[in-house]
Amino acid sequence: MTIVPEGLIPDLLTREASFEAVEKVFAAMAAGEAYNFPVVREAIGHEDALYGFKGGFDRTGQVLGLKAGGYWPHNLEKQGVINHQSTVFLFDPDSGRVKAMVGGNYLTALRTAAASSVSIRHLARKDAKVLGMIGAGHQATFQLRAALETHAFEKVIGWNLHPEMLPNLAKVAEEAGLAFEAVELTGMTEADVIITITSSFAPSLLAEHVSPGTHVACMGTDTKGKQEVEAALLARATVFCDEVAQSVSIGEAQHAVAEGLLAEADVVQLGAVINKSHAGRTSDAEITLFDGTGVGLQDLAVSAAIVEVAKNNGSAITVPL
Incomplete structure (x- = not known):
């Protein structure tokens, strides 16, 4: 062995x-x-x-x-x-x-960051310039480093429930030569890509915080009851996932499905986009959302x-x- x-x-x-x-x-x-x-x-x-x-x-x-x-x-x-x-x-x-x-x-930490960056590479607009981060803990720095390698981002904005942790993100942005700005959740409307990486059981990111054309990678919800984003956001978005069964049972989609805002059939495996059996993003105004539950x-x-x-x-x- x-x-x-x-x-x-x-x-x-x-x-x-x-x-x-x-x-x-x-x-x-x-x-x-x-x-x-x-x-x-x-x-x-x-x-x-x-x-x-x-x-x-x-x-x-x-x-x-x-x-x-x-x-x-x-x-x-x-x-x-x-x-x-x-x-x-x-x-x-x-x-x-x-x-x-x-x-x-x-x-x-690295494979979780890789999953979100794969979703960003395949689903975010090619001209994405502002990367938004919800969460500033240990895994958030891995997420940020991986995401910055997918597009020519020019700025990073961040929010965390405990703002004293935001220097973790600022340091990574500085290492990449990018400006960092701490924002309120309403400021996330500036972002072209948003990554959520928290262990929250109540939504922080609301539908009104997300602008048309944004790609959202939800990476923290992997247990029944956890929730990082408002269910109404999934109703506005085209929803992709690592695995459908996990997404609708322990991922962000669990809440939208429970509220009747989303059907299991509406959730698409990201692999279908990679294999080109699904078109992925179809317009610059479309909101895309990746529900990353983390598969074995x-x-x-x-x-x-x-x-x-x-x-x-x-x-x-x-x-x-």
């Missing part, structure tokens, strides 16, 4: 490799060549933690496995480690034997890429079974 510890992964995994792995697996999903297993995600009644499993099988890439982990909201203050904790396990699809164990924390196949695809690099450069740890 190959082991790739968490500490090695930042030196092995690039944003470009993450983007490519996620884009390919989205395409395989839409083509019916890859599928996710039902998600298990539970409040365990200890430390207010959410814990679960995401898994799947990619027939095209011959990748089988699962990610185990979740969200411990008090980690940073109590343990000095990030709140999201996870590990990925890969198995041989021919025998079922375990092949690899890969640290999942940095990987999760993303983690598996990126993990497989990490294992390959680690084996090739000799940094992987191999242990007998």
Whole structure:
């Protein structure tokens, strides 16, 4: 079995490799060549933690496995480690034997950012200039760096419930040579692309905060009850997702479907746009929205890429079974 510890992964995994792995697996999903297993995600009644499993099988890439982990909201203050904790396990699809164990924390942040950037690359207007950020936590910086590589953005604007965290975004924008401005939510109407990356259970971004022609990537809602944007926004938008079943059950679409504003049949897999079986954006005035719930196949695809690099450069740890 190959082991790739968490500490090695930042030196092995690039944003470009993450983007490519996620884009390919989205395409395989839409083509019916890859599928996710039902998600298990539970409040365990200890430390207010959410814990679960995401898994799947990619027939095209011959990748089988699962990610185990979740969200411990008090980690940073109590343990000095990030709140999201996870590990990925890969198995041989021919025998079922375990092949690899890969640290999942940095990987999760990078693959989540890759998913939103794939949506931005394929759905945002080509002339998008202003990038809006809702959320300024640990994952927001990954989101911002990846998104800035998709278009020739000229400015970043941001809002966070706790504004003292906004310098996290300002630093990334400054590194990219871009101006950063803290705004109220009403100021998001200036944005051509908006990324939401919070753990909220109540909507922050309302339909009135989004201008025609905007692409919105909703990346924080991955559990029943969570909500980052007003359901009415999904009714105004063309809605895309990583996986329809997750989108309507644990993603942003769960609320719009429950309110009768959106039907499951209205939600389109992003992979269909990548495969060119769906047109994607059809006008400069259209609002597009990506409901990124985070599917297990993303983690598996990126993990497989990490294992390959680690084996090739000799940094992987191999242990007998």
